[in-house]
Amino acid sequence: MNSLSYTEEELMACVMARLLRGLRHVAVGALSPLPASAALLAQALEPGLQVTILGSRKHLRFTDGGRELFDCAAQGRIDAFFLSGAQIDGQANINLVGVGDYAKPDRRFPGSFGSAYLYHLVPKVILFRQEHTARIFVPQVDFISAAGVSPPNVYRPGGPQHLVTGRAEFAFSEGQFRLVSTHPGTDAEAVRAATGFEFESAASVPGTPAPAPDELEALRGAVRAAVSEIYPAFVARAFAAPTP
Amino acid sequence: MSQLVPDLTTLLAPLSDGMSLAIPPDYSGVALAATQALLKRGVRDLHLIAVPQAGLQADLLIGAGCVKLLEAAGINLGEHGLAPRFTAAMQAGELRMRDATCPAIHAGLQAAEKGIPFIPLRGILGSDLLRVRPDWRVIDNPYGENDPIVLIPAIRPDVALFHARMADRDGNVWVGIRRELLLMAHAAQHTLVTVEEIYEGSLLDDPALAAGTIPALYVTRVCEVPGGMRPLGFEDEPSDAALLARYANVARSVEGFDGFLREWLA
Numbered sequence: 162m163n164s165l166s167y168t169e170e171e172l173m174a175c176v177m178a179r180l181l182r183g184l185r186h187v188a189v190g191a192l193s194p195l196p197a198s199a200a201l202l203a204q205a206l207e208p209g210l211q212v213t214i215l216g217s218r219k220h221l222r223f224t225d226g227g228r229e230l231f232d233c234a235a236q237g238r239i240d241a242f243f244l245s246g247a248q249i250d251g252q253a254n255i256n257l258v259g260v261g262d263y264a265k266p267d268r269r270f271p272g273s274f275g276s277a278y279l280y281h282l283v284p285k286v287i288l289f290r291q292e293h294t295a296r297i298f299v300p301q302v303d304f305i306s307a308a309g310v311s312p313p314n315v316y317r318p319g320g321p322q323h324l325v326t327g328r329a330e331f332a333f334s335e336g337q338f339r340l341v342s343t344h345p346g347t348d349a350e351a352v353r354a355a356t357g358f359e360f361e362s363a364a365s366v367p368g369t370p371a372p373a374p375d376e377l378e379a380l381r382g383a384v385r386a387a388v389s390e391i392y393p394a395f396v397a398r399a400f401a402a403p404t405p
Numbered sequence: 406m407s408q409l410v411p412d413l414t415t416l417l418a419p420l421s422d423g424m425s426l427a428i429p430p431d432y433s434g435v436a437l438a439a440t441q442a443l444l445k446r447g448v449r450d451l452h453l454i455a456v457p458q459a460g461l462q463a464d465l466l467i468g469a470g471c472v473k474l475l476e477a478a479g480i481n482l483g484e485h486g487l488a489p490r491f492t493a494a495m496q497a498g499e500l501r502m503r504d505a506t507c508p509a510i511h512a513g514l515q516a517a518e519k520g521i522p523f524i525p526l527r528g529i530l531g532s533d534l535l536r537v538r539p540d541w542r543v544i545d546n547p548y549g550e551n552d553p554i555v556l557i558p559a560i561r562p563d564v565a566l567f568h569a570r571m572a573d574r575d576g577n578v579w580v581g582i583r584r585e586l587l588l589m590a591h592a593a594q595h596t597l598v599t600v601e602e603i604y605e606g607s608l609l610d611d612p613a614l615a616a617g618t619i620p621a622l623y624v625t626r627v628c629e630v631p632g633g634m635r636p637l638g639f640e641d642e643p644s645d646a647a648l649l650a651r652y653a654n655v656a657r658s659v660e661g662f663d664g665f666l667r668e669w670l671a
Contacts, residue, residue, distance in 0.1 A: 273506050279528070392484070
């Protein structure tokens with residue numbers, strides 16, 4: 162905890178949830194506690210939103226096996242998805258494979274999972290990474306699991322639109338990131354120093370709006386309870402206890 | 406002839422060294438008791454196909470030196486983090502890997518299911534996966550114009566191996582909504598299944614059960630092995646978190662892995 166009345170994870174969940182307003186269906190991959198929290202928070206505040214969470218029994222309304230998420234996305238039935246990366250570069254390329262030479266990497270990660278596909282097909286992909294350092298945000302990724310931008314002849318209804326980190330929120334359009342806001346305790350200059358790629362920013366960058374009372378109440382109440390069914394350790398670490 | 410066999414040795418007899426073996430993800434039905442038997446037997450040179458990702462099962466087979474080629478969209482231990490023997494083998498440059506993306510593995514199996522040589526799939530363009538997967542081709546959509554699209558070759562595993570809720574004495578296997586297991590059985594030459602229990606009667610008689618059933622036509626052998634997925638979870642039974650956490654820790658070294666394996670196989 163910091164001196165604020167909310168945690169970094171709670172702020173990130175609120176920022177990510179705000180990006181889901183007005184959507185019909187958001188899907189969350191396996192092992193993504195922060196996106197799961199954001200999706201369920203958005204749903205708590207806007208109950209019309211359908212939430213699909215891989216790895217959950219309660220929030221998974223699929224009956225056609227592992228392929229259904231991907232077929233569903235290809236048909237345009239999923240409006241938003243979250244992706245992360247061991248490295249993310251200024252072109253929004255993400256690397257989930259490894260650092261160093263592909264054949265004998267210095268560090269090998271689990272693999273690309275569904276990223277190479279969903280990045281192209283889900284209209285609003287929200288990138289997230291709590292650690293905001295030049296180790297993660299690099300000039301150029303060592304391996305492109307999924308490409309941020311494509312030539313005009315590539316069929317691509319989807320792609321990256323936002324990046325939420327532990328320090329800031331960015332928007333991505335026309336092949337470039339733009340700093341939208343910085344979280345409490347940091348500023349544009351510090352964010353630039355911690356980021357290995359160039360990005361646009363206005364002369365004056367606003368602070369990220371703090372969680373509103375209704376957001377925090379939902380997050381620490383219904384969302385906390387729902388997420389702890391899937392990610393108990395994360396919830397205990399990331400969320401403050403509900404106020405009695 | 407009934408597919409029901411009395412023991413794991415008989416169940417696994419159709420799987421020979423050097424074959425391709427399709428396994429399900431940890432959230433589906435992983436046949437770990439059968440994997441234990443394979444490790445005891447000392448199976449070698451497997452082409453392991455994760456459908457589309459895998460965890461403990463793959464890491465054990467890799468660590469024990471049973472895998473010559475791995476095809477997967479991701480290998481990790483879920484919330485317990487990196488799969489240590491996979492990670493070490495890759496960083497040492499010792500494991501041949503076909504990196505994939507989840508839908509490409511599903512699609513490759515679907516092509517095999519239909520008996521066609523390949524299947525087109527959206528996305529992927531611009532990914533380095535195309536660079537490391539020369540078997541994935543890019544063509545111009547013949548029904549469109551200037552519309553590149555990726556082709557994925559059919560994936561026809563020699564063997565699919567998984568754990569399911571139940572089978573009847575005719576060899577029909579009920580998987581419920583875990584339909585990636587149905588896809589695996591359709592695509593594979595041989596399907597070997599361990600089940601929690603035997604269902605008395607035919608799973609095909611009740612339409613509600615039949616909808617979630619793999620017909621015996623696709624099933625080579627079945628063995629009743631209650632708890633055959635442990636220490637992974639199954640349906641509402643959680644995985645053994647303490648054991649998985651210990652594995653994730655000790656298996657980071659070869660000695661730790663060997664010790665774990667000796668104990669687990671004892």
